Amino acid sequence: MGRSLAFLLPALLLAATVESLLTVRPDCQESCGGVDIPYPFGIGAGCFRPGFEITCLNNTMPVLPASTGVVRVLTLLVMPRPEARVMLPVSWTCYNSAGNTTAVSLDGRVNFNKDNVYRISNTHNQLFVLGCNTFVYTMSWCTAHCNDPLSAMYTLYSGCTTYCNDSRSAQDGACAGVGCCHVDIPPGIGDNLMKFDTWSRVGKEFSPCDYAFIVEKGSYTFRAADLHMEKHTRLPLRLDWAIRDSNVNSTASLSCAQLSQGNSTSCVSDHSECVDSTNGPGYVCNCTKGYEGNPYLPHGCTNIDECARPREEFPCKGECRDTAGSYSCTCHPGYRSNGDPRENPCNPNFTLAAKLAIGISLSVSLIVVALLLVLIMLQKRKLDKVFEKNGGRILQNVKGLTIFSKEGLKKNTKNNSEFLGNGSFGKVYKGTLPDNTMVAVKASIKVNEATKQEFAEEVEIHSHMIHKNILKLIGCCLEVDVPMLVYEFAANGSLGHTLHGNKKQNLPLDLRLEIAIGSAEGLRYMHLYTTQAIRHGDIKPDNILLDDNLTPKISDFGLSMLLKEEYFAKKVVGCMGYIDPVFMKTGLLTQKSDVYSFGAVLLELITGKENVYDKNHSLIIEFCKVFEKEKTGRAMFDKEIVATGEDIFILEEIGKLAIECLKEDIEDRPDMTEVAERLVMLRRERKLHKTPNRTPSRFEEINMEYSPNNIDRSGTSSATCSVPSTPTSKDFNASP
Template sequence: MPTPSRSQLLQILLLILAGAAAIDGKDEQQPITYPGCPDKCGDISIPFPFGLMPGCFREGFEVTCDHSFDPPRAFLADGDRNRITVTERDESPISDGSYLSNSDSNISYWPVELMDVSVDRSVARVYGPITSACSTNSTNYKLEAQAMTLGSLTGGPLAVSEALNVVVGVGWKVGVTDGSSYTSSSLACRSELPGGHLESARNGSCAGRGCCEAALRQESSTSYGPVTEVAPELSLESNNSLWETSPCSYAMVVEKSGYNFSTPDLYGDKALPGRFPRGVPVVLDFAIVGDAACPQKGKRPPPNYACVSNNSYCVNATVGQSGYALSYVCKCSEHYEGNPYIANGCQDIDECKFPDLYYCSSNGICKNRQGGYDCPCKPGMKGDGKLGHCAEKFPLVAKVIVGTTSCIFVIVVMSFIFLLRKEKKKTREFYEKNGGPTLEKAKIIKLFKKEELMPILKDSNFIGKGNFGEVFKGNLGNEVVAVKKTINGNLLENEQFANEVIIQSQVIHRNIVRLIGCCLEVDTPLLVYEFLSNGSLHDILHSKGKKPLNLDIRLSIAAQSADGLAYMHSKTNTKILHGDVKPANILLDDKFVPKISDFGISRLIARDRQHTAKVIGDMSYMDPVYLQSGLLTEKSDVYSFGVVLLELISRKKAIDSDNNSIVNDFLEAHRRGERATELFDSQIAVAEDLELLQNLAGMAIECLNLDVDQRPAMTDIAHRLLIMKESRNS
């Protein structure tokens, strides 16, 4: 093997340094919920433990997204336990200070609408109710009592925050009570305007002149542990001489600083409700409740423990009036932020991006590190920049610079000499590490030299990137090939890798991409496959300017792809699981014959048998059962193929840019017992083909069953699709 020149080695070193700098500077968006789960409803982020889909939330944290609004609006699910009750009736005051109802109560219920969620603070904000009493004449009132109920008597994770909310009353003469009685001693606060002079009220002031405010006393309201029903009531004075100009009084529980008193709220019956058409902001505490609290240090966490992220910790908490003794919240550790309720949700903070919070002297150089940061002084200075102690160290600095430069020069020269001598040896070490001797003995796969493939790995030849590496197009002799450069450190080593390559090379099927050979003389092996001219099914379906495929071609692609997967599952000597079935991994030749690619990569990944702590593959197509268990089976591929079927007949992405899921759309239509006609691609949804399309949708629904045992086998799917295809062509 020719020895690389010094200039070539210098270029390699520069490329390595540039790549490391690019990786170090990458700023990925932190996840807030499980992979594959929608994380937004309209403009509102929905972080776990809250969620919108089955498998995407903890018990008691389900959220529904109402798409009839624009933008969509989020509501707490389970309307029987989380709701706002509105009671309307006419009343008249009687001599003992109480009120006589003049009519039957009219009761209605509304869902509780979500404003936002803060996992870091363990709170959610909702739109809360406003209780009102409006004069219909000088003696009678129309009472509209509104109460918000959360949870049930047996438990629930949400409750109105006593610390972050207040009780507010608005009116010319009104007392706000806690609901237990109407005596003056029980009033939470009282508002009066002496002589009915409305001008004595002041904007922004709730000191008792037109507006009053008091702390929320949940121990007096209807509250049972995590269940909270907040319903402030009004104690109105009789002989209201201002009933025509100032007819209404109001009471509400509202977030501190969430209501700013305005004197127009005293006039008419529309001003205050008009300012808050959905309700006033109310803060809810939330916690993980049940039969376990934070585990003691060194003890095993309880079952279904919520603080699953690394770099997170548990804090015992209470919810509601008395709270559950066994409830807790999860927090990210110091110098970390994110969502502690999901795996790897707490990510390291780059303190250097927040100089106002993390001090580093102007004479220091801020350097982020895992779990903290450092601030060494600039070259030529000494001290600790975090403490602001950076001082010049002349004249010693000149000697240090000269000495350091000389040392670096000597080290560089020696390093080049060392690299030149070791390059040939390293190439052989790579070859042996990657299982070269084992593949040599097998003699069933072509082993390429590094010099044959390196010219193909140029930016101009780059054609795509998947979950497991980059792909380049090039020529080897008279054959056009695709060279896959796998991600460094992902593959098995030694004989394990070699044996898996042997298994792949023996898989010969017209609907599976053929493995031609590999190169083992580099750190990470290069795999050489046949090249498919029509690209991927994903590009054909979703790229602009591509001519839409007719139904016959789509059915043929589905049937042949299923046949390829069935072959891997049941007709090879060693069962091969794909692990990442999606349109991007279904390639098409010049006659639109599909071929499964990346089909054995999941077996090449270094992991413990079938289990993996790191989920591989595209989350939009991933089996929810696999996401939860980490156990990859052939039924995981069946689920992913079901998503591909829906994408074929709808020509919509599995999850679009607005987080809309075709799986949810088809499952919802199925649950309602409706035909999914409006979801089909209009290019193929002609009347005579609707029955076939509906059958394909039904087959996909079977594949998406959350009960793994109820999903059909891939061989069954392939057989049924073949019958559909032959019946259509007959």
Template structure:
């Protein structure tokens, strides 16, 4: 006979003669004893503590009724306790936190006598059996997302507004510099290669005007080397200032300057008008400046023929600007650093875009051209009137640089006053007949002394204090051209007409061969003709 809980076992006939029962239940089944203390109820039993069965702390009495309806009671441990309530200290506290690690979810579980508590980390509250943020996640995310969208929208609006302001500013500058007039003129004329550049295009070409791209700096601005799309090398000049009158006339003047076409003048390719002060774009000349050739510490010997060739080409370019261009142009800043050299040391006059067009009446003579110390015409400094004879004076200083290889101005305070300015030093040497003391040692050659003296005399005429007494650039170019030909061909053939031109009278030497010394004797007699053609 076996005692067991009825609900825990289902009988089968196969259990009688086999071990199936043991295989299914391991020979073990729960047994439930349904018993009670009789014949008292809890109220009656608790009156007699000597016989009261629930002796353990944290135990409770429970009334039960048997099948015979006889009263009785049983003992059990209180909630949160377990054990035997019928013995002393038989009911022990249950550690709910230890039994169930997920009892408080992601909160903090703390065991208590007969119970437990759940708490949450800082910033969260225990709600509906879980720890939740004090502020709901969805509203916080929504608010944050809304703020981000608002900030982005405001930033975009500001960028759009700034971009519109920038575009408006560029349009205003473009109109202010005569861009609309320039466009109309360009459309009306055929074959013009002049281009109006965008600011961004020139920024990209010059690596955003990087210091590594700087070719040179002067009183008018900074010149950068740039490479346009297609690999075209250019020189980009950022001018410093422009007055209101210059701004209004800029577009018109640019079109006139764009038509300048001479082999010894740097070609003006275009300009940028959408900036406060316009930028100019020239062809790039690769071999540096005449100033660098003369004064640079390169150790190269510069022959007199090379110097004379550069002088003649530069003078020819200035003569073209003064008298052969569609509208006469005054350079205003002739100096050795504004004469560029190509790979064959051929001269190209640059920076004429900083000049002004020749004025049509005296009221237009006042100008803001400043020039460069050492090259500036003293007469201009007194009158502030720019004329073609100012360029002649400055070119005379360039001739002195070619002859002496000295700087146009010496800033050393210990140098005597008459030696500070190259023009003053030269004038003093000529008056004292000491030209050979200031000549560059590289050109002191007995075979060429006559040519050097002729160049020196030409420079003296260019440096006359009164501009009216100076020759025109056309006459200067013609003189240098004749000296160049004599140097190339020491023995020249003269026809009667040419001799008459030099002497102003028929010559008996018409068909004879003339040596260089004889030629210079004839040239000296023709000086009056040169001066009368100022």
């Protein structure tokens, strides 16, 4: 015993020294790509605890710096449980017609534990295997020669077997061994490596590949079509994390019992406590009961005002008073409770005479009260029925979504006294929440029993889409015949109003470029959102809102929600001039349809003209004619933003990008990731040009090229635009 303590003491002293030196600089980056980065996580030197580094790729996407693979981070949580939600690629192996494996495969090898921080959560994930006549298992926790796959040893395994008789064996929603199997995983798994083992594949051409992946519970449902899953598919997974020893093969990670002997821990906040990890060795920190916040920061745990929380969470049937770390619940003077007023109501402490007087008064008013109660009950029953019809029982359990009552929403909007405009389905009003947050309240679609589930899923998906360039859905009111949706308020209205309205603003080129970049980033986030990418379906300047800082916000998701799980629309609905001709002709809506619409928006930004202007002129057609004839779009650029050859270069590049977005063949159009990156590159070079003592940039090299007398119109261009055939009306609704 003495030798063990003597051996452990230097390590404890070193840990105490390291902990005492850990600080967070005030200039540390707090988020990346819309994802909060709470300490002990951090970006950049001095901003994170060892092992908790986050890398911000292109300043837009947070990733774990794993030893293998790019692991995108979706969320990071400190409390109420230590968790990192990430995206991982699906592992796969494929077979030729002879039943032999092909040369290319993906075993999904990802080692999270370069610094021994993460474990794959066994309580929140499952292993899925898809294919026919195959057995797949995951090997994890390399114990020796980790860098040499031939010599590595693994101590944790989990897997299952699938089989198929024929191409009709696998059924949607059924994952019990026929085409699909799933199994729980054990605790302690610290990395990911899939091993495929198969038997005869003869006659199994309908299932050319096997797939395996660990995925967050509830995030995946098997479909028979997934036997032909896209090989680049990524799925969400939850990781548990804890403070552990840096050596993955060591069992010497400190526990709370060892740290309680006067040694320093990472639990530096007042009112914080050490809790042993439940998935692997080590410990985590929690705020003590009655406090919340970040226990890893000095003074990070703050008192909870229990009296301001819902009574279901902190019950009190009397007078509630907040105290440090707790609360008191007592009866008002003249009242008493038959027991604890937290659980039992407080009743008046009346004398006999007072009770008789009250009884007489109650008898006189009994009929009136009864009638009132009947009216109230009928009204409540009506509201409950409407609430249920609009999916209230589903949406009231959605985390982060506020459910407003009918009366509460009337109060917030001052009975709809401030009209903002007309939305896709009805009028839009301005409102103010109790915390003085400005909101916009707009009508949604009418819901019935057949569409209730779909509407609830749409609202839930939208409430979870958190990005600075996506209009945030705050809550909804379901006690009205047509549900009302409550959004963040965009003080400067729509981009269409700003460019073309009665009080249009003269936006400089730099600001137009920022609006284009922000709008592209919002669309890219939608296209990459979870496993089922979202298509917007109705991108136009009126659906790009601007906040008080002129930051663009993508809004109006009516069409995109309805198509989130379908590829073909039953009706083609949109705005002429922005609608993808492929979608208009076939009903096929893809992410490249949004790219086409965004190309039309880019043309409006650089020309200042409406998509259909002078009543019968199409901006897309006119710009393409000019570009194909003169090899430049300069003749149509907005004169208010053209000042230098540098401006001409930027506008030319945006015009070329717009034409690529408008190409007739959807395969020739760029995706939104490429569009956003190219716009960001233009901004970067423009800023470089303005930097003193710089290296001569591309702008200076081509400045003369774009001067009025030096534009070369002798070249050829393969750029062609795809345009609507009859651009004579802005709005349409047609069947494919």
